[in-house]
Amino acid sequence: MTDYPDVLLSYDYSTDPDMATVGSIVNLMCTVENKQDVAVSCAYISIDLNPGDGPESLATEDALGNATPQKPTGINASFTRKLVSGPGDGTSTKYYFMLTPPGSKYFTFKPGDKFEFSLQINKILVNNALGADGTLTTAKCRTIEKSSLSGNPVTNITGFTVPKYPTGTAFRNFTTSPADQVVVKRGDPLRLQWTAKPPFSKKTKHPSPPYYTMTIYYDQVDKPVDVTDNNSDNGGGSFTGQGGELLTLSHTTPFTLYLTLCDKNGQQITHSLTTLAVVSPTDVTLTDLDLNETASILTIANPVTQADTAIASTDGFLLCTVQGSANSEPSEVVISLTPPEGGDAVPYVITTDEGSQPDDGYTFVGPRILLPVAKGTTVNLIQTQSAGTYRAMWYPLGTGPLLGPLPPQPAPSA
Known part of the structure; x- marks a missing residue:
């Protein structure tokens, strides 16, 4: 296989849902940005999801044939699924998802943070292959661009990974408790809850991987609070404060919950969820107030x-x-x-x-x-x-x- 230089643009991949479990349908999102100090010329961008039925493949060839690339956000371009022979693969023919310019030879991406756009591929059926231990497996994919900083664009390639999890793995539903209690009173005790079923049963107290940790962060603490032991074996957890003190708020506060997985090779993957607890305004005592009609805060939509x-x-x-x-x-x-x-x-x-x-x-x-x-x-x-x-x-x-x-x-x- 030919060696290729690294890509010139920056790519940030994520999936929806955040944890891709085997046999499930996921959407793949990618934010593309030019972080160079100069413009980048690009003939195309191609996403290779390494089709196959093995552990290092995200989906089979047939599954990718049914996946649906979406119209790009933030750029006038065509983003389509194509059955072609890709760079570095010799005569291999498989599905690629390719971004091409509309009727012109090259894209010209502005320098710095002045240019950013998003790509999305929907309805990807994740294959059923996991590693030998049946827990966390990483699908190895590639981003291919034909680009240059000056002159004629050349092929540049970089890899990216998509973690695959066993059926039943979950990390979701991070809310106040009860879930419909979005607005809380100032100074009242607050309870946060979540659903977390990691692919490993071991927690940080085990000296060797694989294991998982969980932390929660909000603006009242200097560093994330360890809540690993708050997560029960049946996949539910909650947080009501630290050090024996109840969690109370004086102002509207965002919370972030982190799940960090350390696989058998010591590689770490972190997922996060956020929620917002809205604190109602302080009660005000009024005197000599006359109302000629009903007072309302939430008015006509x-x-x-x-x-x-x-x-x-x-x-x-x-x-x-x-x-x-x-x-x-x-x-x-x-x-x-x-x-x-x-x-x-x-x-x-x-x-x-x-x-x-x-x-x-x-x-x-x-x-x-x-x-x-x-x-x-x-x-x-x-x-x-x-x-x-x-x-x-x-x-x-x-x-x-x-x-x-x-x-x-x-x-x-x-």
């Missing part, structure tokens, strides 16, 4: 009728859902929230290929997401795939609408 950019004029919640077309063509909406104080936008994506949705503008069916939005947040809705449709509804905590679309921004002065 406002439908968001177009994908655009707006500013939240008060705190509130944004409910979005997405639905495919009647022909089950895919549809996707991206909601980006930029904090009032500025900084990087945080994107949230919901995708589906299930069709047939009511056209009354108010009925919410299909995959959905509910986002808390602070006053002054910039809200950007982008319908990246228009075969289907989406619904969005703004629930203000007060009377403030989403103000927008924003007027054109002035060009920076010279």
Whole structure:
């Protein structure tokens, strides 16, 4: 096999669900970014999932023939499944997922962090092959790009791995307890819960791998708190505080739960889940207050009728859902929230290929997401795939609408 230089672009892969179990259906996501200080010319990007039925393959050739590459987010390009002979494989012919430019010879990716886009392959049926110990196995895949910093692009290749887990492995449902208790009172005891069924039964007290550890982090602690022993053998766990002190909050707090797996070779893989506990405002004592009608914090909802950019004029919640077309063509909406104080936008994506949705503008069916939005947040809705449709509804905590679309921004002065 020919030796190839490393790739010039940066690739960050993940799966949904986060833990790919054998025999299950997963989606593979990839964020691509040019972190070079100069532009990168690229003729194509190809993802090789190493088709086969062995432990080091993610899926069989037949399974990849049924997988569905999605329209890329953030770039005008074609992303398709192709049965071709790939670089470094001699005469081998197999399925690749290839990103190619629309009608031009090369992509030109801007330097630094000014360019980023996402790729997604849906409905990958993970094969049933695990390693000899039947626990954690790593599928070995490749990213192939034909690229250069100057001159004619050449073939560059790098590997990436996708962990495969036995049936029954789980890491999900990290919530407050009960799960519908999203808003808590200031100073009240809080309980967090989760579902975790690691592929190993041994914990950190065992001196040799494989084993697992679990930690939880929030802004009241200096370092993550070890909660490994909080996870029971039946796959459930909870956290109510550390050092004998009950967990209480003075402000809205995000929590992150980490599961770190150390395989038999000592290699570590970390998964994480997040949840948010919202603290209700402090009780206020008022005197001489007269109300002529009922007081309400959560007021009349406002439908968001177009994908655009707006500013939240008060705190509130944004409910979005997405639905495919009647022909089950895919549809996707991206909601980006930029904090009032500025900084990087945080994107949230919901995708589906299930069709047939009511056209009354108010009925919410299909995959959905509910986002808390602070006053002054910039809200950007982008319908990246228009075969289907989406619904969005703004629930203000007060009377403030989403103000927008924003007027054109002035060009920076010279």
